[in-house]
Amino acid sequence: MVKRRLATINLSSRQKEIIELVKANQPITSEQLAKKIGVTRAALRPDLAILTMTGILEARPKVGYIYSQKPSSNLVFDYIRKIKVKDIMSKPVTVDEQTTVYNAIVNLFLNDVGTIFVENDGYLVGAVSRKDFLKSAIGRTDINKVPIGIIMTRMPNIVCVEPEDSVYIAAKKIIDREVDSLPVVERVSEEDGDKVKVIGKLSKTNITRLFVKLSENKN
Amino acid sequence: MVKRRLATINLSSRQKEIIELVKANQPITSEQLAKKIGVTRAALRPDLAILTMTGILEARPKVGYIYSQKPSSNLVFDYIRKIKVKDIMSKPVTVDEQTTVYNAIVNLFLNDVGTIFVENDGYLVGAVSRKDFLKSAIGRTDINKVPIGIIMTRMPNIVCVEPEDSVYIAAKKIIDREVDSLPVVERVSEEDGDKVKVIGKLSKTNITRLFVKLSENKN
Numbered sequence: 001m002v003k004r005r006l007a008t009i010n011l012s013s014r015q016k017e018i019i020e021l022v023k024a025n026q027p028i029t030s031e032q033l034a035k036k037i038g039v040t041r042a043a044l045r046p047d048l049a050i051l052t053m054t055g056i057l058e059a060r061p062k063v064g065y066i067y068s069q070k071p072s073s074n075l076v077f078d079y080i081r082k083i084k085v086k087d088i089m090s091k092p093v094t095v096d097e098q099t100t101v102y103n104a105i106v107n108l109f110l111n112d113v114g115t116i117f118v119e120n121d122g123y124l125v126g127a128v129s130r131k132d133f134l135k136s137a138i139g140r141t142d143i144n145k146v147p148i149g150i151i152m153t154r155m156p157n158i159v160c161v162e163p164e165d166s167v168y169i170a171a172k173k174i175i176d177r178e179v180d181s182l183p184v185v186e187r188v189s190e191e192d193g194d195k196v197k198v199i200g201k202l203s204k205t206n207i208t209r210l211f212v213k214l215s216e217n218k219n
Numbered sequence: 220m221v222k223r224r225l226a227t228i229n230l231s232s233r234q235k236e237i238i239e240l241v242k243a244n245q246p247i248t249s250e251q252l253a254k255k256i257g258v259t260r261a262a263l264r265p266d267l268a269i270l271t272m273t274g275i276l277e278a279r280p281k282v283g284y285i286y287s288q289k290p291s292s293n294l295v296f297d298y299i300r301k302i303k304v305k306d307i308m309s310k311p312v313t314v315d316e317q318t319t320v321y322n323a324i325v326n327l328f329l330n331d332v333g334t335i336f337v338e339n340d341g342y343l344v345g346a347v348s349r350k351d352f353l354k355s356a357i358g359r360t361d362i363n364k365v366p367i368g369i370i371m372t373r374m375p376n377i378v379c380v381e382p383e384d385s386v387y388i389a390a391k392k393i394i395d396r397e398v399d400s401l402p403v404v405e406r407v408s409e410e411d412g413d414k415v416k417v418i419g420k421l422s423k424t425n426i427t428r429l430f431v432k433l434s435e436n437k438n
Contacts, residue, residue, distance in 0.1 A: 012272075049265035050272065053231075080434045105357055112397075114350075130349045131333075137356035138324055168434035171427050178331075204423035208390050211426050215299045215387035 015047050019067065022057055027064035080214070085170050086163035088210050089184050089200035094119045097126070101143040101151060105133050114203065115181045118152050123195045124160075126152030129180055156194070160185045161202060167210065170202045180204055234266050238286065241276055246283035299433070304389050305382035307429050308403050308419035313338045316345070320362040320370060324352050333422065334400045337371050342414045343379075345371030348399055375413070379404045380421060386429065389421045399423055 011019075014037070021036055022028055030048060034041040048065070051057040058068045093111045095104050097120045104116050108130065118126035128148060136151045137143060159177045161170045161184055170182055181203030185196035230238075233256070240255055241247055249267060253260040267284070270276040277287045312330045314323050316339045323335050327349065337345035347367060355370045356362060378396045380389045380403055389401055400422030404415035 046265045046268035050269055053269065080430075102357065105353065109354070130353055134324065134349060134353045134356060135328070137353060138321065138362065143357065166434075168431065171431045171434070175424075175428050175431055204427045205394075207427045207430050208423045209394050211299075211430055212387065212390045212394055215385075215390070 011050075012047070015051060018044070018047055018051060019056060022065050023067045026066040027060060029064040033065070081166050081168045083167045083210065084163065085161050085165045085167055085184055085202050086200070088167060088206045089163070089202045090206060092117050092183060092198045092201040094198060095148060096120070097147065097149040097152075099148050101133070101136055101141060101146050101148055104128060104148045105137070105143070108133065113201075114205075115179075115201070116148070117183050117198050117201070118148055119198065122197060124155060124158070124183055124185060124198045125149070126154045127158050127183060128152045131180075158183065160196065162186060163200065167202070167207065171207050174202075174204060174207070230269075231266070234270060237263070237266055237270060238275060241284050242286045245285040246279060248283040252284070300385050300387045302386045302429065303382065304380050304384045304386055304403055304419070304421050307386060307425045308382070308421045309425060311336050311402060311417045311420040313417060314367060315339070316366065316368040316371075318367050320352070320355055320360060320365050320367055323347065323367045324356070324362070327352065332420075333424075334398075334420065335367070336402050336417050336420070337367055338417065341416060343374060343377070343402055343404060343417045344368070345373045346377050346402060347371045350399075377402065379415065381405065382419065386421070386426065390426050393421075393423060393426070 017037065018033060021033060025032070025036075030041050030044055033048075034044050037044070048057070048059070052059050052065075055068055057065045059065055093107060093113045093115075094117045095107055097118050099107075099118075108114075108116055115127055115129050117124060118128065126149065128151060132151055132153070136146070141151065159173050159179060159182055161173065161182050163184055163186065173182060174180070181201050183198045184200030184202055186199055187195075188197055236256065237252060240252060244251070244255075249260050249263055252267075253263050256263070267276070267278070271278050271284075274287055276284045278284055312326060312332045312334075313336045314326055316337050318326075318337075327333075327335055334346055334348045336343060337347065345368065347370060351370055351372070355365075360370065378392045378398060378401055380392065380401050382403055382405065392401060393399070400420050402417045403419030403421055405418055406414075407416055
């Protein structure tokens, strides 16, 4: 996984004190702040620089410092948004369109995945989730005879992502379209037209694993 | 969802210049840096304060500034770790232990969830995932007659979390135990002993949704 640096800081107790003083007395000048804290104005300068740069305080010329209501964060979110699908995707499990529903389910269990992608001639033609399988297993489908092509969600009704897409975009598609995972696809040649090949899978599991790594600062 | 403030900054071009100068000339004193940049030492003070507070530079007494190899991030991860299960959990779907497997599956579809929790006398006794349902639907189980108590994973073999736990802990349990969701539980009284009531559900979907919100800075 790609290593990146983040510029984040823990506020000192003096900086927290300044924030509280500004909240209670805004607008307040640096002279007034220095007097309340009992230090020189020069001594406060680095703290005030940090607090305005982080967007926590706003410095209004000739007025003083005010506590900013707008969110200060940006780097965290930039950081998260820079993680790409290819950084965390898994191997996809695929079957041919002629495979029976039963055999596809066996495949699902053997590979311990939640979604199977369906190919025809090496190209993505469909996707089947555990939910789709369960529906056909309790319905009237003869799962030992019916090919998976009958029950799958068929292209172009499948939401895909590409390896260079951000994980954020993938996560948003998963939530908005209410699916468990997305095929990661690539176009092989111009002649293929809209046809794509599946080269990976990005699921809620990948995102949960990423969340754990982000929390552990191991990304 | 709880609002929190993050102290993160975008480095200025002067700060980036300082980093490059330190990388190329370390260890380097603030006097030397000021000379190279063509400003006074006082003018550099806020920038150097920010760069050491973020952990990007390390100030070694009597030696000078060096570029730090250790990761500087902490607030991002602290921030993520402070989000609690109760902040993002969903409503749980529960059925009684005597419910047939078929009716539980219907319940699963009607509520569009991936896991059903099973109660007896109001207490959590088991959990059944889509995967468990699919296994029994394609197996020899007569899903119209067999009660869900027969196929469920039974307490105490269910991993639980509490509302005050961090989402990080929940995500880690989901990954380590390879489950899709966890019951959020609470002990009602001392007399209950180990018995717990289900008050929520935390799933990979909740975490994926949180990931989207974190990326969008809407948390």
